[in-house]
Each structure stands twice: as structure tokens, then as C-alpha cells.
Amino acid sequence: MDLLQMILNAQNGQAVDRIGGVLGLQPDQARTAIERLLPALAGGMARNVTQPGGLESLESALTRGNHARYLDDPSQLGGDDSIAEGNGILGHLLGSKDVSRQVASQVSAETGIGADVLKKMLPMLASVVMAALARNASRSSTGQVQFGQDGPGGGLFDLLGPLLAGGQGSQPGGLGAAIDMLGGLFRK
Structure with missing residues (x-):
């Protein structure tokens, strides 16, 4: 199962519903934004x-x-801890608030969901991404984290791969341009 499916299916969709509810989005809007x-x-x-x-x-x-607590108990999403943790994760993943704003702006143009709403969604989604990775990871006998090569998720890149293929996995509409934009920003 890839990362997107892990997130969308977690607790029978409760994580997606919670994120949408916190931001005033309908479930289908939250799913599309994610x-x-x-x-x-x-x-x-x-x-x-x-x-x-x-x-x-x-x-x-x-x-x-x-x-993993954010997938185990989605009601924690949107709380101060999940937002603070998510902002820290975003800093590592995207590098700056400017990149986060540009990603939100690009997705807003594609979906019609306000960029301000998407900027608020990003830290919650970052927390959920780490939750999904934590759930898929296991520890070797040496204590090193491994991403189930033999397990349901395959390796880390098996989880991420469908999202990276063409910039959007199998999803319609594309974030390929945003991925290209991110690449350009990171090369500067």
C-alpha cells in the first residue's frame, strides 16, 4: 500500500475527515487537497x-x-501539538515557508480551495505523513529503523514512489509543475 492509500484509509478515513472538519472542508474537498x-x-x-x-x-x-498517534487517534490532528510538530516536519521537507506558500498557491489554483486553508492543512498532513511512515517502519535487531521490505508497504521508496511518478502518482490533475517548481527552488 502506498503512502496516499495509508493516509486515506487510516481509521476508515477518520484522519481525512478530521483534517477536513478542522478546516471547514467537505470530505471530498479534504481528500482532493491531500x-x-x-x-x-x-x-x-x-x-x-x-x-x-x-x-x-x-x-x-x-x-x-x-x-503514529495521529493515525491511531485522528482527533489529535489540528491540536497545538500536531500543528507545531507538523511545522517542524514541513521545515525539513520543504525547506521554507515560502515553498509551503507556493505549494499551497499551486494546489489552490488546481482545486479552488483557498491557499490559506491549504497552508493550514500542510502541517497536519506532514504530521500524518510521519505517522504513516512510523506505522510502516519496523526496527531491526540492531535497533535500526527499516521500512518493511518484506512487509505490506515495501521499502520507503515503495511508499513514496506512486506519489513521485510523474509528480502525482495516479491522481488526476497534477502537481507535477509544483514538484518541478520545488526542485527549482531547492537548486537555487
Whole structure:
């Protein structure tokens, strides 16, 4: 199962419903926004883990945090802890608030959902992404985090891959341009 499906199906869709409810969105709007925002977060994560020390940083974050709680109890999404944690995660994934704003603006143009609403969604979604990764990760006998090569999610890139393929996985409408834009911003 890829990352998008893990998030959309978590607790029978309760995480998506909670995010939408906090932001005043209908469930289908929340789902569409998540489908369109997630490739940017996955792209940032893929970029980070391929940098020297990046995978180790992710492993450390998964080891230290209690991220799975956001999928176990979606009512925590939108609370101060999930927002603060999500903003920290966004800083690592996207690099700056300017990039977050540009991603929100691009997705707003595609979906008609206000950029301000999408900017508020990003930290909650970042927390949920880490929750999904934490749930899929396991620890080896040496204590190192592994992403179930033999398990249901495959490796980390198996989770992220469908979102990175063409910038949008199998979802309609595309965030490919936003991914290209992100790449340009990170190269500057």
C-alpha cells in the first residue's frame, strides 16, 4: 500500500475527515487537497533521504517521536501539538515557508480551495505523513529503523514512489509543475 492509500484509509478515513472538519472542508474537498499536496511532501522527503545523513535523520525522527498517534487517534490532528510538530516536519521537507506558500498557491489554483486553508492543512498532513511512515517502519535487531521490505508497504521508496511518478502518482490533475517548481527552488 502506498503512502496516499495509508493516509486515506487510516481509521476508515477518520484522519481525512478530521483534517477536513478542522478546516471547514467537505470530505471530498479534504481528500482532493491531500491527494494534491502529498506529492510535494513526498518529493521533499525523497530528496532529503537521498542527501548525506538524510535517511539517518528520518530514522532518528521516527525513533524519537510518537508520530503514529495521529493515525491511531485522528482527533489529535489540528491540536497545538500536531500543528507545531507538523511545522517542524514541513521545515525539513520543504525547506521554507515560502515553498509551503507556493505549494499551497499551486494546489489552490488546481482545486479552488483557498491557499490559506491549504497552508493550514500542510502541517497536519506532514504530521500524518510521519505517522504513516512510523506505522510502516519496523526496527531491526540492531535497533535500526527499516521500512518493511518484506512487509505490506515495501521499502520507503515503495511508499513514496506512486506519489513521485510523474509528480502525482495516479491522481488526476497534477502537481507535477509544483514538484518541478520545488526542485527549482531547492537548486537555487
